[in-house]
Amino acid sequence: xxxxxxxxxxxxxxxxxxxxxxxxxxARFGISSGSTLxxxxxxxxxxxxxxxxxxxxxxxxxxxxxxxxxxxxFIGMHDDSLSLKKEVCALLYEVRKGTGIKLVALSNxxxxxxxxxxxxxxxxxxxxxxxxxxxxxxxxxxxxxFDIALRKANIDAEEALFVDDRKENVEAAGRIGxxxxxxxxxxxxxxxxxxxxxxxxxxxxxxxxxxxxxxxxTMKGDGITYAASGVDIDLKSQFIDRLVAxxxxxxxxxxxxxxxxxxxxxxxxxxxxxxxxxxxxxSKLLVAKQMNRWDTVGIDCVAMNVNDTICVGxxxxxxxxxxxxxxxxxxxxxxxxxxxxxxxxxxNADIVGGEVAVLKDMVSDVDISASCLxxxxxxxxxxxxxxxxxxxxxxxASSGLHSNGYTLVRKLLSETGTWLEAKFGSxxxxxxxLRPTEIYVKPVLEVLKMHNVTGLANVTxxxxxxxxxxxxxxxxxxxxxxxxxxIFKFLSELGGISDEEMFQTFNMGxxxxxxxxxxxxxxxxxxxxxxxxxxxxxxxxxxxDGVELEQYGVSYKKY
Numbered sequence: 128x129x130x131x132x133x134x135x136x137x138x139x140x141x142x143x144x145x146x147x148x149x150x151x152x153x154a155r156f157g158i159s160s161g162s163t164l165x166x167x168x169x170x171x172x173x174x175x176x177x178x179x180x181x182x183x184x185x186x187x188x189x190x191x192x193x194x195x196x197x198x199x200x201f202i203g204m205h206d207d208s209l210s211l212k213k214e215v216c217a218l219l220y221e222v223r224k225g226t227g228i229k230l231v232a233l234s235n236x237x238x239x240x241x242x243x244x245x246x247x248x249x250x251x252x253x254x255x256x257x258x259x260x261x262x263x264x265x266x267x268x269x270x271x272x273f274d275i276a277l278r279k280a281n282i283d284a285e286e287a288l289f290v291d292d293r294k295e296n297v298e299a300a301g302r303i304g305x306x307x308x309x310x311x312x313x314x315x316x317x318x319x320x321x322x323x324x325x326x327x328x329x330x331x332x333x334x335x336x337x338x339x340x341x342x343x344x345t346m347k348g349d350g351i352t353y354a355a356s357g358v359d360i361d362l363k364s365q366f367i368d369r370l371v372a373x374x375x376x377x378x379x380x381x382x383x384x385x386x387x388x389x390x391x392x393x394x395x396x397x398x399x400x401x402x403x404x405x406x407x408x409x410s411k412l413l414v415a416k417q418m419n420r421w422d423t424v425g426i427d428c429v430a431m432n433v434n435d436t437i438c439v440g441x442x443x444x445x446x447x448x449x450x451x452x453x454x455x456x457x458x459x460x461x462x463x464x465x466x467x468x469x470x471x472x473x474x475n476a477d478i479v480g481g482e483v484a485v486l487k488d489m490v491s492d493v494d495i496s497a498s499c500l501x502x503x504x505x506x507x508x509x510x511x512x513x514x515x516x517x518x519x520x521x522x523x524a525s526s527g528l529h530s531n532g533y534t535l536v537r538k539l540l541s542e543t544g545t546w547l548e549a550k551f552g553s554x555x556x557x558x559x560x561l562r563p564t565e566i567y568v569k570p571v572l573e574v575l576k577m578h579n580v581t582g583l584a585n586v587t588x589x590x591x592x593x594x595x596x597x598x599x600x601x602x603x604x605x606x607x608x609x610x611x612x613x614i615f616k617f618l619s620e621l622g623g624i625s626d627e628e629m630f631q632t633f634n635m636g637x638x639x640x641x642x643x644x645x646x647x648x649x650x651x652x653x654x655x656x657x658x659x660x661x662x663x664x665x666x667x668x669x670x671x672d673g674v675e676l677e678q679y680g681v682s683y684k685k686y
Contacts, residue, residue: 130227130228130229130280130282130286130287131228131229131231131280131282131286131287131288132228132229132230132231132287132288132289132290229255229256229280230254230255231254231255231256231257231276231280232254232256232257233257233272233273233276233289256280273289273299273300273303273305274303277303277305284303284304284305285304285306287305287306288305288306288307288308289305289306289307289308290307290308290309291307291309292309293309294309297309381395381396381397389438389439389510389511389596390404390435390436390438390439390584390585390593390596391403391404391435391436391438391439391441391499391501392404393439393508395505398504398505399502399503399504399505400439400441400502400503400504400505400508401500401501401502402436402439402441402499402500402501402502402503403498403499403500403501404432404435404436404498404499404501405432405496405497405498405499406428406431406432406435406496406497406587407428407431407494407495407496407497408424408427408428408431408494408495408496408530409530409531409533409534410533410534410537411424411427411528411530411533411560411561412424412492412493412494412495413492413533413537414533414536414537414547414557414560414561415493415561416492416493417547417557418547418557418558418561420462420561421459421462421463421466421493422462422463422465422466423466423561423562423563424463424466424495424561424563425462425463425464425465425466425467425468425469425470425495426466426467426469426470426473426563426564426566427466427470427529427530427563427564428448428466428467428470428495428496428497429446429466429467429470429471429473429474429476429478429497429566430470430473430474430529430530430563430564430565430566431497431529431530431564431587432446432497432498432499433446433470433474433476433499433501433566433568434564434565434566434567434568434585434587434638434639435499435585435587436499436501436568437501437567437568437571437572437583437585438509438583438584438585439501439503439508439509439510439583440503440507440508440509440575440580440583441501441502441503441508442475442501442502442503442568442572443474443475443476443499443500443501443568444476444477444500444501444502445476445477445478445479445499445500446471446476446477446478446479446497446498446499446500447478447479447480447481447482447497447498448467448478448481448482448495448496448497449481449482449484449495449496449497449498450463450481450482450483450484450493450494450495451484451486451489451490451493451494452483452484452485452486452490452492452493452494453485453486453487453490453491453492454485454487455483455485459493463493463495466563470563470566473566473568473569474566474568474569475568475569476499476568478497481497507575509575509580509581509582509583511581511582511583511596511597511598511642512598513581513582514581514582514597514598514601514642514668515581515601515668516601516668516669516670517644517645517667517668518581518582518642518643518644518645518667518668519642519643519644519645519647519648519664519666519667519668520594520603520605520640520641520642520648520664520665520666520667520668521640521641521642521643521648521651521652521655521662521663521664521665522608522609522637522639522640522662522663522664522665523565523567523570523571523637523638523639523640523641523655523660523661523662524565524609524636524637524638524660524661524662524663525565525586525612525634525636525637525638525639526562526563526564526565526638527559527560527562527612527614528560528562528614528615528633528634529564529565529587529634529638530564530587531587531588531590531632531633531634532588532632532633533560535622535632536560536618539618539621539622540556540621543621543622545621547560551614551617552613559614560614564638565638565639567585567638567639567660569658570654570655570658570659570660571583571639571641573654573658574641574651574654574655577650577654578643578647578650578651578654579643579644579647580641580642580643580647580651581642581643581644582597582598582640582641582642583597583639583640583641583642584596584597584639584640584642585638585639586634586637586638586639586640587634589631589686590629590630590631590632590633590634590635591605591630591631591635591637591674591676591683592631592674592683592685592686593640593686594640594674595673595674595683595684595685595686596686597642599672600672601668601669601670601671601672602668602669602670602671602672602673602674602675603666603668603669603673603674603675604666604667604668604669604675604677605665605666605674605675605676605677605678606665606666606667606677606678607663607664607665607666607678608635608636608637608663608665608676608678609636609637609663609665610636611635611636612635612636615629615633615635615636618633626676626679626680626681627679627681630676630679630681631683637665640665641662642668645667648664649664652664672684
């Protein structure tokens, strides 16, 4: 029986600082230091890395090369690199309880660096003990650290198990007889441990550990918020207002825009109105990165643009995409392309061009956005101005989270140790979170052909606040929402999130809204049903102001 599970967490303090310094050196000296950084530093500052203290190396390098970088920043530049190991540690911490097996943090780092990690990430909360041995091996794994770990734990090699996400570390442990497992995800590690009979406990259906991380200490009252996770909707609105206030120039002649502020911008052109809008996938891309699955995010990119375009009654006809990335990867390119093509097919809008920008010094992950061109006859333009008291509101079901609120979602999962490989429904949580955004183009255009519609809203970033964009000085009373889908309930319960926060961050199962004259709503629902969309009459337009979700006691007065 194994007595100790060793988990290496040293990469965040050894590998990433090299990468950070490489970037700084590249920018300062115009070189490509890459993996030769230790040699470059040694030659530049006459410093023998193999026999010096890490802090001395750090201080001397920073001083002599003139790189302005604090120790906290030095360690924290790549916070995302911890996500996988935090998920694994959370899993192992939870399932090994009561077995007598110790979970030990193993790292080739000095005590002061571990102290920064403990303070910054609450990593120590996950471990029974830690084995810290600074052996000065900064380029290759040093088997000496495993000898030290065994001696400190007072066990033989056959009584230990080592897990890590780096092949060279696993091989180094194996050279002194420690059974080791290379992992790429919590799910894969769970399967390998169970199938190999290496531990006397089942690793199935394990939920994250709420209560041992910093989030648990902040989940009071209304729980975590989108603003606390890094995206303040009100501040974003203020930013937009300030930006738009400076955009005073208007062209003269044909094509002068008729206004900015709806879901898409409108430009008169002859007998038609052209529409132009832009949007991106956002931090959902970081979930795609963790899952190493990129074939759905192209659909999201198209959807976020075309769903805005139809909000004025326009048909999307063409898009151009923009992809920024730190380095080209042909496999990722192929998968993104498949998604873009699928989105184009679902919306009947051609992707006519785009731009790929390789920005190693500016971005650390893939970012995808697009701009969409649409067209509508002037007399068929829908702005929401025609909305009046007595109109009814139809909600069209969403496919899930779409592509909004993922900064909050990722913060929530990270802080609670909830892993993407966890079972959710018939699949995994990660698969659910990558469910592509619903594209409403064809069914909504069919509705516009057959019914008198006064307003259209995409329930996107800002949640139900988006309905406020249709018209002021009326009250949108939402009193018959269908049951909220499971994924939203899961997130709300996981983070103790209030209804007010949930409905202004997520679509909560209603991805698009149609406002129409009384008597039209039921027929619109039937038309949408024939086009494969679930739709419901969810409310009506009343005298007053704002959006009110009567069932939940929530109201919003501003977008």
